[in-house]
Amino acid sequence: MGSARGERLTCLVTGATGYIGGRLVPELLAAGYRVRCMVRRPEKLADYPWAGEVEIVRGDVLAPETLPGALDGVDVAYYLIHAMGGGAGDFAERDRQAAHHFADAVQKAGVGRVVYLGGLYSGGRLSHHLESRAEVADILLRSGVPTAVLRAAVILGSGSASFEMLRYLTERLPAMVTPRWVRSRIQPIAIRDVLRYLVGVAELPREVNRAFDIGGPDVLTYRDMMLRYAAIAGLPGRVIVPVPVLSPKLSSLWVGLITPVPSGIARPLVESLTSEVVCREHDIAEFVPEPPGGLAGFDRAVTLALRRIQDADVATRWSSASTPGAPSDPLPTDPDWAGGSLYQDRRARRTSASPEALWEVIEGIGGENGWYSLPVAWRLRGLLDSLFGGVGLRRGRRDRRRLRVGDSLDFWRVEARESRRLLRLRAEMRLPGLAWLELRVTPDRNGQGSIYTQRALFHPHGLLGHLYWWSIFPFHSLIFGRMPRNITLTAERRAADNSSREEERVGRS
Structure with missing residues (x-):
């Protein structure tokens, strides 16, 4: 692509009602792009503050006949769709079909670039969740359309499923017996940096067709993250004792019991944590330079995510819905279990x-x-x-x-x-x-x-x-x-x- 932003490229955002999509749209608008949102039910976008600034079209990646109209005239297509919940085979098959439909449609529509946000992995045996993300990435990379795959681990931001699971586990359990995966090394990344990368790769050179690992500056175990979260939130020190008897399935049931994060979402997240998720390269910096001051570390990202509560801005905690706020701010359209207990x-x-x-x-x-x-x-x-x-x-x-x-x-x-x-x-x-x-x-x-x-x-x-x-x-x-x-x-x-x-x-x- 490589064109100037003054040409007002058109970006299609799928999954606009999701956590990432709902925060990406205003970032693209601020960068000067025209934005089109493809959703199965357009009425779900009515409460978003930017709804009047975008084009909204009805479409479904599992209904391929709806895709040509949604992709007509699109320069950059963001694929932010993941099937969650259900059995492993169920969501993997849905993800596979949806990716094939989308890959065929973007190639026929002449889209200039596809951008996909997938999961970070460092080799070894993958969970069903990460395996499905990797398969979707491969399908899109083979579509014939230049594709940028961004692979991230735990995303730190109020409303992120990974962050909310960390928040609730740490806040509600001063002492806990935990599975072995709390020792797995993880390279989390702040939501604002994820969004910065997503916007930044919109105009990569056409010859770039590859995956990039993205992560923040800190590599921590899940245990480290819980202890540091407790310190940032002003909680007493947590007692964490890992034991070998809790399988990922039992762990997800335990997470579902302790936190309001649904078990259907908790299970793939827990399974992903059984593997080390650390960046193997940082090539993205060649195309999207780091911001002044560098990427946000874990402490900074958590502080931003907790800012609404720490500033006691409770009665107006959804003010980011009426005025532009930080990407880490909660939105009224986040799921009911997000944002901490109030x-x-x-x-x-x-x-x-x-x-x-x-x-x-x-x-x-x-x-x-x-x-x-x-x-x-x-x-x-x-x-x-x-x-x-x-x-x-x-x-x-x-x-x-x-x-x-x-x-x-x-x-x-x-x-x-x-x-x-x-x-x-x-x-x-x-x-x-x-x-x-x-x-x-x-x-x-x-x-x-x-x-x-x-x-x-x-x-x-x-x-x-x-x-x-x-x-x-x-x-x-x-x-x-x-x-x-x-x-x-x-x-x-x-x-x-x-x-x-x-x-x-x-x-x-």
Whole structure:
């Protein structure tokens, strides 16, 4: 190819609803390419922030009759499709058929280049999963169309199945008996570097038709990665004891039990870890230079993946869906089990009080005004916090009626305040995790009254954090359950009192 990007090449992205595809599209758009997305169900792309900037076509690699139209006029075709789950023979056969259909279609359509993201392997016996990835790579390389195969091991980024498995195992198990594969050497790579390579190989010289190993600067065992993850996440040291009795099948069942990653996805990932996955060459650097500062190491990649939680940006954790964010950021279209645990207690109540009257009560919460539910329970929680060295309830509030961002409020701190709309408080009590209380006002659509919405959020820190949440869960209805009713009734009563005083004033005049 070798053409200038000013010519606005057209890139087709298959698998655009997947983890890699959903993050690649905005990178291609930012690089100046036209982008077409091929999906089986176009409606699934409706929630993506870039949906209005791309062409969306219906197509299915297992239905070859749908491919010519999708590939018409395409310069670069990204093949990001992998069958997961089911038996080994099932997904391998689907992958084989799909690759043959796509290889035939790109050759007939005159596509200039194919780019495929496969799995990294270092020789020896391959798992069924990696064997299938290698077979797909060979089929595409023999298609007659110049093909670049990028082979990666564990991809580090919030939402990546490999990363989420690592996250949940480490966070939920302070001590664990593990299979022997935790000793396998792995060369992980940050999602931002994977995407940089994927964009960078779009315009390789036509004579380049080969595979490239891609990986970050660190080579670690899975055990090393768990220990380093724990340190980065601020967890106590983990006790990891490898044993020889856990087969990949038993391991995947164990992973499925401990983590929310489905067993059908966990099993091929676990099987892949039984082999060493370390780069044997770094030839990609000849065509795609490393970024300033080099590739992201393991610690940097994990820090980026955890940034949303570490920055306490919980209430807007999906903000990357409305504004361009880092490739490591979570997206609302990531699977439900991705992004780490975030427990939530949500309650709402409609009231006849105006948004202004409701906001007046919300902004006056805490301190001498109390928390509108079981004062004894709040005092007891403050006392317990004080006994464990926390701030307790003794701080009160700076102003009885007004709050501003940064104010201390009993054992909370004001993290966000939007007048007549939102008050978000971050807990500063002693907790095995991070906690927020969010109070929101929404005008009723009929123009009469408003809606009060309340969310208590908790991001657990290790196993103790999960146990803490479930131990206090039975008391939520007593503490949080009464707040919406009492707050809205107070707003209605104050509004009625104000109305009566106004009528009296008018009558006297």
